[in-house]
Amino acid sequence: MFSGLAYCADCGAKLYHCRTTSWTHEQECYTCASYRTKKKCSAHYIRAVVLEQLVLQNLQRVVAYAQDDEDKFVRCVMENKTALQRTEQKRAKRKLDKQERRFNELDAIIQRLYEDRVTGTLSAERFAKLSEGYEKEQAALKQSIAELQSVVAVAETQTVSIKSFLKIVKKYTEPTELTPALLREFVEKVVVHAPDKSSGHRIQRIDVHYNFIGEVDFSPEFSWYHKKTTA
């Protein structure tokens, strides 16, 4: 049900659906795809039924909230979205400034290399090797700078299409069961965090990102699943 929708919170890879024909639905689970293939991440193991339950609870809460007080819901989403956007934008802007500084620095370094070559303090071979490295770095930076500039620009103009989301909410008054159709209609992606066992309980956080409105984080503790570890 979640194939292509569930992602690892730490490495961003898709979650891999583990199942065999002999397994019951209760036994099915998801793990981080990069953990599974390259063992580069941690497992992020979550049972399919648990993930379904968590997403359904999150969805029920959001739908109930939207139906209970539409105006307040719209305000909340707007504030939430603006805050998230601001954070993302700030991060992109900081990275952009840093890369632009490095780009200019490289200009100066390459300029100096040419001068050293002209005065003969640098051999042709050494010059070729050094300038190649710096120019490669600069080319990579140029691309990254262009990408960051578009992130900053998009965040500035993006508007929230809450109305489209509310239209879907009106179609489903009270979702009681998670179906693939319901999931596709509402959910853009689900981000699964690694379980936290520091409290002696297995607490696993998921973030549900909705179509049109993004992540709705009215009450984080609601999406946390508390279960005594028996292992």
Ligand SMILES: [Zn+2]
């Ligand atoms: Zn991962």
